Amino acid sequence: MKVLFLSALVLFMFAACGEEPKNPVAEYGNSLTDAYKKGQQAGATANLDAVRKAVQAYYALNGKYPQSLDEIKESIHAEMDMSKYSYDPQTGAVSLKGN
Numbered sequence: 001m002k003v004l005f006l007s008a009l010v011l012f013m014f015a016a017c018g019e020e021p022k023n024p025v026a027e028y029g030n031s032l033t034d035a036y037k038k039g040q041q042a043g044a045t046a047n048l049d050a051v052r053k054a055v056q057a058y059y060a061l062n063g064k065y066p067q068s069l070d071e072i073k074e075s076i077h078a079e080m081d082m083s084k085y086s087y088d089p090q091t092g093a094v095s096l097k098g099n
Helices: 002-017 024-062 069-076
Strands: 085-088 093-096
Touching (some): 024 085
Antiparallel strands (some): 085 093
């Protein structure tokens, strides 16, 4: 009986030692970084509609699509990083890069 008890105790100790302690500071930092990235992505997605509308307005005024998104920057009236968007000047299609 003693041998069985000691064997169980040793197995329990080895199993308990296998888990590394968690670093709450690193986990909190990762959560903040993830939230920031999600916020940036949500902002880019929200601005996508404004960019698309600006492209359509340019087309309505000029009868052609702009050659680049830089041509419509002033009509949006907001600072946007246009490098986040893919643009096809033949069709006027705008999408988020990576999507």
